[in-house]
Amino acid sequence: MQLTRTDVVDAAVALLDEYGLADLSMRRLATSLGVAPGALYWHVANKQALLGAVADRILLRAAAPEDRPSPEDWDARLLRVAGALRDALLSHRDGAEVVAASLAARQVSVPVRERLAEPVRAAGLSEDEAEPAALAVLHFVLGATTDEQSRMQLDSLGVLPDDGAPVALATDAAAGFALGLTLFVDGIRHRVRTLER
Amino acid sequence: MQLTRTDVVDAAVALLDEYGLADLSMRRLATSLGVAPGALYWHVANKQALLGAVADRILLRAAAPEDRPSPEDWDARLLRVAGALRDALLSHRDGAEVVAASLAARQVSVPVRERLAEPVRAAGLSEDEAEPAALAVLHFVLGATTDEQSRMQLDSLGVLPDDGAPVALATDAAAGFALGLTLFVDGIRHRVRTLER
DNA sequence: ACCTGAACACCGTTCAAGT
DNA sequence: ACCTGAACACCGTTCAAGT
DSSP states (O other): OOOOHHHHHHHHHHHHHHHOGGGOOHHHHHHHTTSOGGGHHHHOSOHHHHHHHHHHHHHHHHHOOOSSOOOSOHHHHHHHHHHHHHHHHHTSTTHHHHHHHHHHTTOOOSOHHHHHHHHHHHHTOOHHHHHHHHHHHHHHHHHHHHHHHHHHHHHHHSOOOOOSOOOOHHHHHHHHHHHHHHHHHHHHHHHHHHHHO | OOOOHHHHHHHHHHHHHHHOGGGOOHHHHHHHTTSOGGGHHHHOSOHHHHHHHHHHHHHHHHHOOOSSOOOSOHHHHHHHHHHHHHHHHHTSTTHHHHHHHHHHTTOOOSOHHHHHHHHHHHHTOOHHHHHHHHHHHHHHHHHHHHHHHHHHHHHHHSOOOOOSOOOOHHHHHHHHHHHHHHHHHHHHHHHHHHHHO
16 A cells, blocks of 8 residues: 555654654664655655654644633633643653654644643733743743653663652652643733733 | 863864754764774763763853852842853853753753752742742743754754744844743742742 | 774665656 | 665764774
8 A cells, every 4th residue: 555644654653652762763664664765755855844743743632723712711721731732742752852853943833832822812911922921831841841751761761860759750740840830820920910000 | 192081072062063963973073083983982981971061061151159149139040040041052052952952861960950949949939849940940941042042043044934023033032031031930939929828 | 091993783865767 | 656776975882903
């Protein structure tokens, strides 16, 4: 059967989940599809574009457009969207890294920034400020999740430096994430209040 | 003259500034030092460790320990440290990316997280919360600066998508950075107030 | 102690030529 | 239209052997 762009991205996601980003090469991908390396370049411009498509796949669940307006307050909405984003990133090996890199390379078409900007605008921030504020939240989510994910891999794969408390890392990461988001929400609320005055 | 670890890191920083992270290879580095590739592995365990040393170099200026306690309020201190961090990252090509990657690989020894945690503790946040709050600020700084730097490179090197306002990008980036930090500071202040009650 | 030579096992990308 | 074969120009890392 003939190869599709969708097949290529499917296989790339499968390789990512099984071997991680460092071992996701065009040559390995070609082998897994039973095809010569050059064949991939018919379906995809280059590796960067492929990773962008993978990033879109990862984000799609979390950042699909909402069909009907949510009845929640803006802060609950922001927390939910950011949480869904984190979940989506965590649901694939090196997901946060792939998305962060693709975002930096401007290879992502899922409007994840806009999904975060909507609640921030609803909070009452000006058009000018909602955009950078949403970006700040996005940067936090990506950074925190990349960190969490790389930590998970480091200590699944060997020993971690073990710097201090022997607590469950998973709950720690979730708590840190929640705290960071809370700081943002409170900061946004404060800014709206002072702007209203 | 005999090669030193310091020489190797010096040359790596020079290559980074001139050609960027993507073109900073061990082989190129060896050539620039007039040495066989294998020679580098006497002075440095591997590429990751080398990049960690480069990251430490980049951070050293911004995160050197303060000799005497600053007379500033905690919020001014936090803004200053975060700003100095951004400046340090911007002062080397791909600086933010190098530091972010090295931080994720736990290859950085400059205590940049602690430098941010100090003002947060001084604000009145508990020991438990100051750490993740400082991490959140660090993630924001790294994400925002990586973004800013990759944008700089993309439009110095070609055309940028030009999505909207034809404003000066540099001022935009600085303003977005300042806004993000302000949200954090206000969020922290709010949290301290509610905890005090 | 420090470095070379040479190899091992890979990369991403291109492109004429085939079907 | 889609893919192969083969090449080009690279990688990071190791390690016996030299000095």
